[in-house]
C-alpha cells in the first residue's frame with residue numbers, strides 16, 4: 022500500500038484566544054480575581070494575566086504529506102513551541118510515513134527528555150502529535166474518532182466551566198464548574214466569600230444540578246479540606262485541582278479527608294503516562310483531567326486512559342475542543358466532557374478556541390451529536406482572518 026511520507030512540518034504562533042484560551046481581552050470572567058498559586062502576592066491577585074498566564078500564546082503545527090494532504094493542530098506553546106518544533110522535533114517528523122505516529126512520538130519524547138518531561142515541551146509534542154493524527158485521518162478520509170475505535174455513544178454531554186452555572190443550567194449543560202476567587206492569603210474573610218458564592222449558586226441552580234469548584238492549584242491541604250468540608254452542605258460534586266500538581270502527597274491526604282461523596286479531581290497540568298500513574302497509584306483523585314494538548318497528545322492519552330480504566334478512574338479531559346471530543350466519544354470511562362464558556366460574561370455558547378478554528382462544533386442543549394464529528398481529521402479549519410507568524414524555520 023502506497024503510504025504518503027511527510028514532506029514538511031511548520032510551526033506558527035498566533036495571539037488572542039485560540040488554544041491559549043486565557044489570552045483574552047479585558048473584562049472577561051476568566052481573568053476576574055481567580056485564586057492561583059500567585060494570589061499570595063497582592064499585586065498578582067486581581068488578574069492572572071498580570072503574572073503571565075497568557076504569555077505563551079497559541080502554537081499552530083502544520084504537517085504536509087507527499088500527496089499534498091495537510092494536517093494541523095493547535096495548543097498552548099507559542100514561540101517557545103515553534104522553536105522546539107523547527108529546531109529540534111522536525112528531524113523526527115520529515116521523511117517519516119504518515120502512519121508511523123508511535124515511533125515519531127517516542128523519538129520526540131526521548132530526544133527532549135533532558136529538558137522536557139512536562140510543561141511546554143510536552144505541550145509542543147502534544148501539538149505535533151495532534152497534527153499527525155489530523156494528517157493520518159485526512160489521508161484516510163476518516164474522522165480521528167474512527168481511528169480510535171469509533172463512538173461508544175451517539176452524543177457527547179458537557180458540563181460548562183465559567184462564572185455562571187445558573188445560565189449553563191438554562192442552556193442544557195449537565196453541570197457548572199465555577200472558578201475559586203479567594204486563596205489562603207485572604208484568610209477567613211476569603212473563605213467566607215468562597216462559601217457564599219457556592220451557597221448563592223446552589224440556591225440559583227436548585228438541588229439536582231452538578232456544581233463543581235475549580236481551585237487552579239491555589240490552595241494548601243488544610244485550607245482545601247476545610248473548604249470542602251464546609252462546602253459539602255451545598256452539594257459540591259467535586260473540588261478540582263486544589264493543590265499544586267507535584268503535591269501528590271497532599272492530594273492523597275485531601276482525598277482521604279474530604280466528605281464522603283465529594284470527588285477530588287486533578288490532572289490538567291499533569292503530563293505523560295508516568296505522571297498519571299503517580300496520581301492514580303497514590304490515590305490522589307477520583308477523576309483525572311488530562312488536557313490532550315498538554316499531556317502528550319492522543320498517542321499518550323490512549324495509554325493514560327487505559328491505565329485509568331484499569332484503576333476504575335474516570336478520564337474527563339480538560340477543555341480542549343475537538344481534540345478531546347474525538348477521544349471522549351470513543352471511551353467508556355469518559356462519560357462526559359468539559360466545555361469552557363469563552364464568552365466574556367459566560368452568558369452564551371461560543372467556540373472554545375474562538376476565533377481560531379472554523380467549523381468547531383459547539384454544544385446545543387449541552388450536547389454534541391457524534392455525527393457532528395464525522396468529518397476527516399478533527400474536522401476543523403484554521404480561520405484565515407487569524408494572522409499566523411512563523412518565527413523560526415529549519
Ligand SMILES: C[C@H](O)[C@H](O)[C@@H](O)[C@@H](O)C(=O)O
Pocket residue numbers: 051055182183199200201235237289339340359361
Ligand atoms: C476556570 C479555571 O480557573 C481555568 O481557567 C480553567 O482553564 C481550567 O482550570 C479548567 O478546568 O477549565
Ligand SMILES: [Mg+2]
Pocket residue numbers: 235237261262289
Ligand atoms: Mg481546571
